[in-house]
Amino acid sequence: MHTCANRAGEMSVAGNKGKGSRVSIKDVARAAGVSHSTVSRALRNSPLVNAETAAHIRRIAEEMGYIPNIVAQSLVTQRTYTVGLVVTTISDPFIDQIVEGIEDLATREGYSVFLSSSHADPGREIAVVEAFHRRRVDGVIVLASRVGSMYTERLQELGVPIVLINNQADGAYLYSVSADDLSGARQAVRHLVDLGHTCIGYVGCHFRPPSNRRRLEGYRQELARAGLPYESDLVVHPKTFSDVENGRLALDALLNAGATAAFCYNDRMAIGLMAEARHRGIRVPEDLSIVGFDDIEASSYVFPSLTTVKQPRFEMGMRAMQMLLDLLAGQEVDDDLMPCELVVRESTAPPRKESLWQTCAK
Amino acid sequence: MHTCANRAGEMSVAGNKGKGSRVSIKDVARAAGVSHSTVSRALRNSPLVNAETAAHIRRIAEEMGYIPNIVAQSLVTQRTYTVGLVVTTISDPFIDQIVEGIEDLATREGYSVFLSSSHADPGREIAVVEAFHRRRVDGVIVLASRVGSMYTERLQELGVPIVLINNQADGAYLYSVSADDLSGARQAVRHLVDLGHTCIGYVGCHFRPPSNRRRLEGYRQELARAGLPYESDLVVHPKTFSDVENGRLALDALLNAGATAAFCYNDRMAIGLMAEARHRGIRVPEDLSIVGFDDIEASSYVFPSLTTVKQPRFEMGMRAMQMLLDLLAGQEVDDDLMPCELVVRESTAPPRKESLWQTCAK
DNA sequence: GCCCGATTTGCACACGTGTGCATCACCGAA
DNA sequence: TTCGGTGATGCACACGTGTGCAAATCGGGC
Numbered sequence: 001m002h003t004c005a006n007r008a009g010e011m012s013v014a015g016n017k018g019k020g021s022r023v024s025i026k027d028v029a030r031a032a033g034v035s036h037s038t039v040s041r042a043l044r045n046s047p048l049v050n051a052e053t054a055a056h057i058r059r060i061a062e063e064m065g066y067i068p069n070i071v072a073q074s075l076v077t078q079r080t081y082t083v084g085l086v087v088t089t090i091s092d093p094f095i096d097q098i099v100e101g102i103e104d105l106a107t108r109e110g111y112s113v114f115l116s117s118s119h120a121d122p123g124r125e126i127a128v129v130e131a132f133h134r135r136r137v138d139g140v141i142v143l144a145s146r147v148g149s150m151y152t153e154r155l156q157e158l159g160v161p162i163v164l165i166n167n168q169a170d171g172a173y174l175y176s177v178s179a180d181d182l183s184g185a186r187q188a189v190r191h192l193v194d195l196g197h198t199c200i201g202y203v204g205c206h207f208r209p210p211s212n213r214r215r216l217e218g219y220r221q222e223l224a225r226a227g228l229p230y231e232s233d234l235v236v237h238p239k240t241f242s243d244v245e246n247g248r249l250a251l252d253a254l255l256n257a258g259a260t261a262a263f264c265y266n267d268r269m270a271i272g273l274m275a276e277a278r279h280r281g282i283r284v285p286e287d288l289s290i291v292g293f294d295d296i297e298a299s300s301y302v303f304p305s306l307t308t309v310k311q312p313r314f315e316m317g318m319r320a321m322q323m324l325l326d327l328l329a330g331q332e333v334d335d336d337l338m339p340c341e342l343v344v345r346e347s348t349a350p351p352r353k354e355s356l357w358q359t360c361a362k
Numbered sequence: 363m364h365t366c367a368n369r370a371g372e373m374s375v376a377g378n379k380g381k382g383s384r385v386s387i388k389d390v391a392r393a394a395g396v397s398h399s400t401v402s403r404a405l406r407n408s409p410l411v412n413a414e415t416a417a418h419i420r421r422i423a424e425e426m427g428y429i430p431n432i433v434a435q436s437l438v439t440q441r442t443y444t445v446g447l448v449v450t451t452i453s454d455p456f457i458d459q460i461v462e463g464i465e466d467l468a469t470r471e472g473y474s475v476f477l478s479s480s481h482a483d484p485g486r487e488i489a490v491v492e493a494f495h496r497r498r499v500d501g502v503i504v505l506a507s508r509v510g511s512m513y514t515e516r517l518q519e520l521g522v523p524i525v526l527i528n529n530q531a532d533g534a535y536l537y538s539v540s541a542d543d544l545s546g547a548r549q550a551v552r553h554l555v556d557l558g559h560t561c562i563g564y565v566g567c568h569f570r571p572p573s574n575r576r577r578l579e580g581y582r583q584e585l586a587r588a589g590l591p592y593e594s595d596l597v598v599h600p601k602t603f604s605d606v607e608n609g610r611l612a613l614d615a616l617l618n619a620g621a622t623a624a625f626c627y628n629d630r631m632a633i634g635l636m637a638e639a640r641h642r643g644i645r646v647p648e649d650l651s652i653v654g655f656d657d658i659e660a661s662s663y664v665f666p667s668l669t670t671v672k673q674p675r676f677e678m679g680m681r682a683m684q685m686l687l688d689l690l691a692g693q694e695v696d697d698d699l700m701p702c703e704l705v706v707r708e709s710t711a712p713p714r715k716e717s718l719w720q721t722c723a724k
Numbered sequence: 725g726c727c728c729g730a731t732t733t734g735c736a737c738a739c740g741t742g743t744g745c746a747t748c749a750c751c752g753a754a
Numbered sequence: 755t756t757c758g759g760t761g762a763t764g765c766a767c768a769c770g771t772g773t774g775c776a777a778a779t780c781g782g783g784c
Contacts, residue, residue, distance in 0.1 A: 022521075024739090024740055024741085025740065025741065026740080026741095034763075034764085035763070035764045035765080036740090036741080036742095036764095037741095037742080037743075037763075037764060037765080037766095038762085038763060038764075040740095040741060040742060040743085041742085041743090041763095044742085046743095048761085048762070048763085049762070049763080050761080050762060050763090053762080053763090067492070067495050067496055068496055068740090068741080069496070069498060069739090069740055069741075070496045070497050070498070071433055071436045071437055071442060071497070071498055071739090071740080071741095072437055072739075072740035072741045072742090072769090073740080073741055073742080074433045074741095074769090075433055075434055075437055075739090075740080075741075075742095075768090075769045075770065075771095076740085076741055076742050076743085076768070076769050077741085077742070077769085078769075080433060082476075085477075089462070090458050090459075090461050090462045090465065091458040091459055091462055091659070092458075093455060093458075093659065093660075096452050096453040096454075096455075096458075097452075097453055099452050099477070100451070100452045100453055100479065103452065103477060103478065103479060104479075107478060107486075107489065107490075107493070112476045112478070112493055112497060113476065113477055114444075114474045114475065114476060114477075115447075115461070115465060115475055115476075115477040116465065116469060116474070117462065117465060117466075124469075127469065128469075130429070131469070131474055133429050134429055134430055134431070134432045135432050135433070135474060136431060136432070136433055159384075244663060271663050272663070275663050275665065278665060297453070297455065297660075298455075298659075298660040298663075298664075301606055301633050301634070301637050301660075301664070302660075302663070302664055302665065303637065303640060303664065303665045386769090386770055386771085387770065387771065388770080388771095396733075396734085397733070397734045397735080398734095398770085398771080398772095399733075399734060399735080399736095399771095399772080399773075400732085400733060400734075401771095402770095402771060402772060402773085403733095403772085403773090406772085408773095410731085410732070410733085411732070411733080412731080412732060412733090415732080415733090430770090430771080431769095431770055431771070433769090433770080433771095434739090434769075434770035434771045434772090435770080435771055435772075436739090436771095437738090437739045437740065437741095437769090437770080437771075437772095438738070438739045438770085438771055438772050438773085439739085439771085439772070440739075
């Protein structure tokens with residue numbers, strides 16, 4: 001059957017419409033009356049070939065609609081110019097811009113990216129790593145919220161550089177770029193403190209331990225700085241798999257603890273919390289101020305619009321890709337911590353007067 | 363330099379940790395004391411090799427951590443088992459589930475997907491097609507809202523099957539799966555009619571002509587069915603590049619035309635319209651009912667939650683991929699029209715009493 | 725004992741490209 | 755004229771895998 005394709009290739013000197021121009025370097029060589037080596041060199045701008053010969057060859061190649069076959073190139077150069085990108089799920093409003101940043105730089109540098117989702121399922125994680133291995137990707141970027149130790153171990157067996165986003169981990173081939181959770185959390189809480197809140201809750205995420213720990217730590221540090229006590233019942237970690245749902249579930253605990261404000265692990269939780277508050281007739285921000293994290297698109301058009309901590313997601317994606325490129329070029333790289341920035345919108349306000357008289361429930 | 367890699371390959375019989383198991387079929391052959399052909403056949407479960415020999419070879423391959431090199435396989439089989447996926451932008455809440463559906467089926471069938479975004483920029487579109495061509499993808503799925511004629515022409519030159527999502531077009535290699543815009547729009551408008559609205563606006567999208575035309579047609583048909591007149595000033599097409607912004611901009615025209623309800627081209631427009639209405643003190647749904655299209659995640663947690671037309675996005679993605687698989691298997695396929703379903707939430711209600719006395723502004 | 729068929733294996737080539745090395749032509753200098 | 759040098763080109767092999775065909779082996783029937 002592919003003998004046919006061959007024929008098509010030979011005929012394509014006449015016309016290369018229809019069948020996807022199966023013109024090879026040899027066809028060009030024949031047409032130009034030179035060897036395929038010379039064509040190869042001419043197309044790669046090698047100084048070894050005569051300038052006009054090269055120009056001539058390039059013109060012929062152009063006319064014949066020659067398009068290099070990266071597959072064949074990869075076989076000899078041992079480089080596929082592809083990177084594998086693993087995400088937990090594509091349906092996460094948080095990742096869009098990161099992926100965009102990665103893809104943008106990758107494309108510009110002649111790389112293509114394989115997108116796969118793991119769904120935090122060990123079986124699929126293994127399958128993804130296998131696929132990347134079989135395809136001989138040059139590097140891998142992991143944008144999964146959860147990275148089990150077995151997983152990283154398997155990843156390292158690939159023998160290619162790996163960049164983790166928002167997921168520090170140890171390992172010879174593991175590098176990372178992450179948002180500065182600590183500083184971001186501190187900015188969020190400080191904002192609430194500055195507004196006059198003294199009873200501030202934290203709605204954490206049970207399934208992203210590393211970053212959750214750092215954001216919680218930022219919350220503690222800022223409370224301490226303000227001279228406010230750390231009350232453990234103001235900190236809740238709902239354990240559903242849905243962020244929005246977890247936000248909803250957190251409301252009761254917060255109210256019982258007397259919170260007038262809450263800092264949430266991410267925007268979707270904040271939005272869930274906000275929805276539940278409205279449902280119960282609790283006004284945001286009058287009765288409860290809410291701050292999120294991430295600055296996903298929806299946070300700007302929910303009502304009230306959400307005060308949140310913006311992660312430079314596009315830049316983080318680009319940075320991760322750049323790190324991979326550097327590693328592939330044999331350079332040394334350092335892990336990267338990207339700055340976050342508070343975005344003040346409508347979901348935060350000073351506590352109501354009466355709450356000045358009241359301390360936390362306890 | 364890659365001679366080094368070779369060495370590593372030969373040493374890896376001892377231990378394949380660290381360097382990504384550069385074990386080739388030849389290494390396995392040597393270890394098993396057979397020719398590489400036999401190994402190749404054994405691994406592909408060819409009936410041509412002796413059963414126990416095959417078992418033995420497979421065990422050795424397993425032990426040595428052999429992982430087939432798809433790149434090399436592709437070169438001879440003329441199949442890369444990759445598909446190219448073009449989207450306009452990844453940062454579109456509409457596409458997430460579609461991509462997920464595509465990726466899900468693709469992975470299950472041993473395919474990997476290259477993700478690229480065109481940003482509706484001709485230059486990048488060309489670059490994407492080029493990249494797919496160089497990589498010799500087996501097929502392409504286009505999830506771009508805008509598909510220029512020049513673009514499709516270039517795509518067809520790839521000589522591989524192409525499946526368009528939500529974008530019918532003519533061409534030998536062009537197939538499509540799309541949501542049933544007409545029926546969806548009719549359901550939306552009928553819902554408003556059933557609630558008692560007689561002055562219903564349409565907020566269209568200037569940049570997606572084909573689907574916009576169909577949704578507008580659905581709107582017209584349903585008005586006609588209800589015996590309501592088609593008033594051209596109830597139909598607006600803002601021309602910003604932001605959907606949300608376009609929704610905002612539409613409000614004035616709708617109010618001037620006396621609309622008590624509006625059907626929007628998509629959810630983001632609906633959300634923009636809703637935000638602007640709130641900003642102006644116009645209550646939704648009491649003063650203005652709003653219906654969107656798509657059922658993006660945010661539509662369920664904005665306030666009020668959005669009544670909308672749900673597209674079976676995950677299924678559409680899977681269907682598109684399945685179509686590609688069928689085409690690659692040489693089967694004939696028919697274009698597919700997926701049913702949409704109305705999801706009633708809080709953004710729609712009967713018009714207020716007084717509007718019963720009032721007809722459209724005109 | 726010989727031959728034929730069936731089963732199993734290996735040889736050799738192909739896929740499309742890159743590159744070390746030898747070859748060749750040409751030119752200037754001795 | 756001869757020689758060495760330089761620039762341009764082609765030959766041949768490599769990358770890792772699949773496969774047609776020939777060869778080898780084995781078993782059984784005459």
